[in-house]
Amino acid sequence: MELIEFSLAPEAIQFRINGQQFKTATGLDFIESQSIRYRRLDALALENMMNVIEEILEQLKLNHKIQRIVKTSDTYMQQISQLFFNDEAFIDRIKLAHAFNEFVEHTEYYLQ
Numbered sequence: 283m284e285l286i287e288f289s290l291a292p293e294a295i296q297f298r299i300n301g302q303q304f305k306t307a308t309g310l311d312f313i314e315s316q317s318i319r320y321r322r323l324d325a326l327a328l329e330n331m332m333n334v335i336e337e338i339l340e341q342l343k344l345n346h347k348i349q350r351i352v353k354t355s356d357t358y359m360q361q362i363s364q365l366f367f368n369d370e371a372f373i374d375r376i377k378l379a380h381a382f383n384e385f386v387e388h389t390e391y392y393l394q
Contacts, residue, residue, distance in 0.1 A: 284350045290358055297342065306338055310358075313338075325386045332382075 287298040292311045297304040317331035344350075351372070366381035367373050373381075 284348055286350050286352045288352065288354050288356075290354070290356050295338065299342070299344070304342055306341065308338060328382070328386055 284300060289296045291309045294309045295306045297306075313331055313334050316334045318327045319330075363369055363373070366385065367377060370377075
């Protein structure tokens with residue numbers, strides 16, 4: 283199993299995979315500008331955000347058959363982990379999908 287470490291920043295996302303460094307030319311600012319329309323975070327914006335993130339990850343050209351664990355110490359991700367995952371250390375795809383769907387269902391609540 284491979285370990286992927288990542289760090290989010292407004293202008294870039296950095297990845298470290300098996301000791302090899304990758305840095306995208308786009309970061310949180312780009313993801314937000316491509317996802318959120320009319321300055322409103324809603325279900326469509328979240329879907330757009332997932333698509334933009336997938337496109338960024340596809341640039342890494344990773345072998346999808348290899349299982350990986352992702353690790354980050356970013357403040358944003360720690361807040362998300364506390365809010366949606368009870369601060370769990372490991373989050374699988376099922377937990378991630380459940381949290382995403384829960385967030386979409388309660389978007390109005392989180393924006394108040």
